[in-house]
Amino acid sequence: MAVPRIGVFICHCGTNIGGIVDVPQVVEYAKSLPYxxxxxxxxxxxxxxxISSIKHAIKEYDxxxxxxxxCTPRTHQPLFRNACADAGLNPYLFEFVNIREHCSxxxxxxRREATEKAKELVKMGVAKARWLDAQEEFESDxxxxxxxxxxxxxxxxxxxxxxxxxFEVHLVEKEPELGGRLLKLNRIFTINKDPRELVESIVKAxxxxxxxxxHMPAVVKAASGYIGNFDISVDEGGKEVSFKVGxxxxxxxxxxxxxxxxxxxxxxxxLTQLDLEQRLKxxxxxxxxxxxxxxxxxxxxxxxxxxxxxxxMTAIKNAALMKEINPEAKVYVLYRDLMTYGVExxxxxxxxxxxGVRFIRYTPSNPxxxxxxxxxESVRVYDELMGMELELPCDLLVLATPLISNxxxxxxxxxxxxxxxxxxxxxxxxxxxxxxxxxxxxxYVAGSCRWPAxxxxxxxxxxxxxxEAAIPLRxxxxxxxxxxxxxDPKICKGCGTCALVCPFDAIELKESEIRGLEGKIVxxxxxxxxxGCGLCAAACPNGAVQQRGFTDMQLLSMVNALxxxx
Amino acid sequence: xxxxxxxKTEFKPKxxxxxxxxxxxxxxxxxxxxxxxxxxxxxxxxxxxxxRVPPELIIRALANGLDGVMILGCHPGECHYSEGNxxxxxxxxxxxRLLSYIGIEPDRFQLGWVSAAEGAKFAAVVKxxxxxxxxxxxxxxxxxx
Ligand SMILES: Cc1cc2nc3c(=O)[nH]c(=O)nc-3n(C[C@H](O)[C@H](O)[C@H](O)COP(=O)(O)OP(=O)(O)OC[C@H]3O[C@@H](n4cnc5c(N)ncnc54)[C@H](O)[C@@H]3O)c2cc1C
Ligand code: SF4
Ligand code: SF4
Ligand code: SF4
Ligand code: FES
Numbered sequence: 001m002a003v004p005r006i007g008v009f010i011c012h013c014g015t016n017i018g019g020i021v022d023v024p025q026v027v028e029y030a031k032s033l034p035y036x037x038x039x040x041x042x043x044x045x046x047x048x049x050x051i052s053s054i055k056h057a058i059k060e061y062d063x064x065x066x067x068x069x070x071c072t073p074r075t076h077q078p079l080f081r082n083a084c085a086d087a088g089l090n091p092y093l094f095e096f097v098n099i100r101e102h103c104s105x106x107x108x109x110x111r112r113e114a115t116e117k118a119k120e121l122v123k124m125g126v127a128k129a130r131w132l133d134a135q136e137e138f139e140s141d142x143x144x145x146x147x148x149x150x151x152x153x154x155x156x157x158x159x160x161x162x163x164x165x166x167f168e169v170h171l172v173e174k175e176p177e178l179g180g181r182l183l184k185l186n187r188i189f190t191i192n193k194d195p196r197e198l199v200e201s202i203v204k205a206x207x208x209x210x211x212x213x214x215h216m217p218a219v220v221k222a223a224s225g226y227i228g229n230f231d232i233s234v235d236e237g238g239k240e241v242s243f244k245v246g247x248x249x250x251x252x253x254x255x256x257x258x259x260x261x262x263x264x265x266x267x268x269x270x271l272t273q274l275d276l277e278q279r280l281k282x283x284x285x286x287x288x289x290x291x292x293x294x295x296x297x298x299x300x301x302x303x304x305x306x307x308x309x310x311x312x313m314t315a316i317k318n319a320a321l322m323k324e325i326n327p328e329a330k331v332y333v334l335y336r337d338l339m340t341y342g343v344e345x346x347x348x349x350x351x352x353x354x355x356g357v358r359f360i361r362y363t364p365s366n367p368x369x370x371x372x373x374x375x376x377e378s379v380r381v382y383d384e385l386m387g388m389e390l391e392l393p394c395d396l397l398v399l400a401t402p403l404i405s406n407x408x409x410x411x412x413x414x415x416x417x418x419x420x421x422x423x424x425x426x427x428x429x430x431x432x433x434x435x436x437x438x439x440x441x442x443x444y445v446a447g448s449c450r451w452p453a454x455x456x457x458x459x460x461x462x463x464x465x466x467x468e469a470a471i472p473l474r475x476x477x478x479x480x481x482x483x484x485x486x487x488d489p490k491i492c493k494g495c496g497t498c499a500l501v502c503p504f505d506a507i508e509l510k511e512s513e514i515r516g517l518e519g520k521i522v523x524x525x526x527x528x529x530x531x532g533c534g535l536c537a538a539a540c541p542n543g544a545v546q547q548r549g550f551t552d553m554q555l556l557s558m559v560n561a562l563x564x565x566x
Numbered sequence: 567x568x569x570x571x572x573x574k575t576e577f578k579p580k581x582x583x584x585x586x587x588x589x590x591x592x593x594x595x596x597x598x599x600x601x602x603x604x605x606x607x608x609x610x611x612x613x614x615x616x617x618r619v620p621p622e623l624i625i626r627a628l629a630n631g632l633d634g635v636m637i638l639g640c641h642p643g644e645c646h647y648s649e650g651n652x653x654x655x656x657x658x659x660x661x662x663r664l665l666s667y668i669g670i671e672p673d674r675f676q677l678g679w680v681s682a683a684e685g686a687k688f689a690a691v692v693k694x695x696x697x698x699x700x701x702x703x704x705x706x707x708x709x710x711x
Contacts, residue, residue, distance in 0.1 A: 074587070074595060098595075098612075101595040101598025102595075102598060102610050105601055106602060106604050106689070107604075108601065108603060109603060110606055113606040116606075117606050117609065120609055124609065124611070413681075413682070413683045414681060417644070417646060419592060419596050419683045420683045421596065427599075439595075503650070504647075531647060533614055533617060533647035533650050534618030535617040535647065535649075535653060537620075538617060538653075547614070547618065550614060550618060552620070552623075555623055556623065556626065559582065559611075559623060562580065563631050563632050564630075564631075
């Protein structure tokens with residue numbers, strides 16, 4: 001092995017790291033570590049500039065190991081490994097140190113200690129890097145089929161997109177009907193059409209597609225495996241059905257909050273916007289004269305800080321519709337801020353105003369009050385803009401409540417090993433750069449299970465997820481990370497402990513054919529089956545098995561570095 | 567030691583956490599993304615599965631003088647490799663007894679389960695363990711030898 005020449009790249013990540021960790025100090029410290037030939041700071045190591053700086057330094061300083069201290073290997077490792085490969089360095093001679101998620105972001109109040117911690121983490125990374133070896137990757141086949149969970153607009157759009165590209169799709173829908181939330185709506189903004197028209201054409205295309213296998217009503221019971229190779233089992237009307245897929249798209253939508261506010265559930269003339277749509281659709285609304293709508297009910301409050309994005313537009317839509325049904329009616333929308341992003345949304349809002357809907361701004365510190373005993377009779381509200389209190393007669397009170405995550409989203413998150421974030425919505429790999437992928441390879445997300453979204457956005461995300469998912473399907477091969485186990489037949493005593501613990505039956509005891517060891521019973525790893533868990537390496541009493549990238553020596557050197565031992 | 571008292575109040579433990587890639591490490595990432603603030607004493611080593619960590623490495627870490635070592639993996643039944651964490655759990659029992667046999671407080675070793683979705687739990691585990699190890703005081707095992 002050539003003498004290690006380690007290059008260390010410490011990322012500011014703008015102010016994400018640099019605002020808390022004293023990056024120049026960490027760079028100076030890195031320079032003092034054994035075998036470090038070069039250390040530098042980057043504003044954004046993952047930017048084009050940062051990447052070319054790594055490539056340049058590899059050549060300039062003749063580096064044979066690279067350490068980047070920045071964010072998390074779960075999102076950025078491939079990028080930096082590729083940078084190494086581009087500069088002619090084997091990508092496995094790269095080590096990641098996490099000083100953002102595991103340091104600056106969780107120690108924002110303590111810059112000094114965060115800096116000390118960052119130094120130690122770098123020291124550990126450098127210690128491991130010294131022992132890295134070059135590795136070759138294996139390729140594994142991608143099973144050319146996809147599973148889409150959820151048959152709303154997002155899921156159906158994704159399924160159709162993949163099916164039209166020629167891939168087999170398993171679409172799993174919990175309810176006995178495709179269409180999701182749209183089946184329950186009365187008309188859709190901003191085109192003011194019956195959602196049936198929209199849904200029916202998509203449902204027809206999905207149901208009649210030769211490449212789409214519909215599982216309905218069905219839920220996913222178990223999922224295991226990895227990109228290219230997932231084993232799925234679904235409960236389809238009480239029957240268990242199993243199949244294999246290469247990729248998974250999650251599009252399970254969201255539910256609507258039923259509030260415990262404004263005497264909802266207690267007084268008969270208090271509805272949510274969803275209830276209102278249902279009644280309009282079923283032609284069961286009856287007479288009304290004075291309609292008051294309240295927005296942000298249970299949204300943008302400390303326990304649920306997010307804006308649900310679709311409810312403002314829903315309120316505007318339905319308020320205008322009330323005017324349309326009964327032009328004599330008085331219709332008020334009490335709002336905090338209006339989410340009318342986009343060209344035609346603002347225009348739609350102006351039209352509602354033109355039609356006579358009155359918009360009144362309230363603040364959460366002074367919320368509207370419901371007056372009435374048997375039913376709502378009026379609503380008292382402090383008009384922020386006019387600076388006075390109004391009492392609005394009311395025979396129909398409609399509450400705009402946010403989309404919230406499904407009750408089973410946590411269960412699904414555990415099964416697929418994908419994270420949920422704020423408010424229980426699924427969390428994509430990177431909020432800006434990877435909007436429809438999970439950090440877990442081969443699993444994608446679309447629609448309102450990811451974050452409240454309107455129909456157009458949900459469809460666009462369905463297409464986006466499908467196009468991302470099509471990449472491994474089309475390539476047909478995925479590279480398997482070179483973290484599989486290897487056995488040194490000279491050390492192996494043939495005890496079989498490793499084979500016993502391997503969950504994938506990847507190890508067999510065999511007579512060695514290696515010269516000098518002929519006939520000796522030794523353990524042999526089948527790399528195609530090995531998933532790189534490292535259980536065997538921890539179990540071998542003789543240290544004969546090593547997991548590539550996580551060898552005993554590599555782990556020990558990190559432990560020693562942290563405890564100040566060489 | 568004359569400044570013994572001061573040393574005691576200022577004792578900052580050094581704690582190592584082995585986190586499996588699929589659950590605990592992802593949970594730690596999520597804690598970061600969520601900006602959950604926590605004590606600064608824990609350093610994470612990523613392994614693919616909690617079952618990759620051999621007991622002798624834990625003993626080595628404690629014998630080296632680290633004040634605490636954690637293994638954090640997926641919840642039982644949720645290991646990415648199906649059974650790795652069962653192995654870890656079985657080993658942990660034996661390891662605790664072994665530690666007390668050789669004179670290291672067994673509580674210096676902690677085993678925990680954190681899913682990829684449990685950023686808040688990761689923060690809580692870090693806080694709890696830091697408190698526990700701080701209460702135990704510095705690891706004197708090295709001195710005793
Ligand atoms: C009151 C109201 C009015 C709205 N009005 C409009 C409007 O006018 N215009 C507009 O653009 N948007 C509107 N929206 C938003 C619109 O409903 C969403 O954009 C759209 O429904 C999102 O589609 P989706 O496919 O993501 O989710 P959904 O439509 O919710 O579909 C999700 C599907 O997944 C299924 N599912 C859930 N969990 C599972 C599981 N575990 N396994 C299998 N299947 C599962 C569900 O049964 C459902 O079929 C409105 C929303 C509400 C609440
Ligand atoms: S979309 Fe409007 S009503 Fe809904 S939470 Fe956002 S601001 Fe409130
Ligand atoms: S556990 Fe170690 S010594 Fe035993 S068979 Fe496996 S590699 Fe060989
Ligand atoms: S690393 Fe895991 S899957 Fe691979 S041989 Fe060892 S125990 Fe089996
Ligand atoms: S992968 Fe997390 S414990 Fe095995």
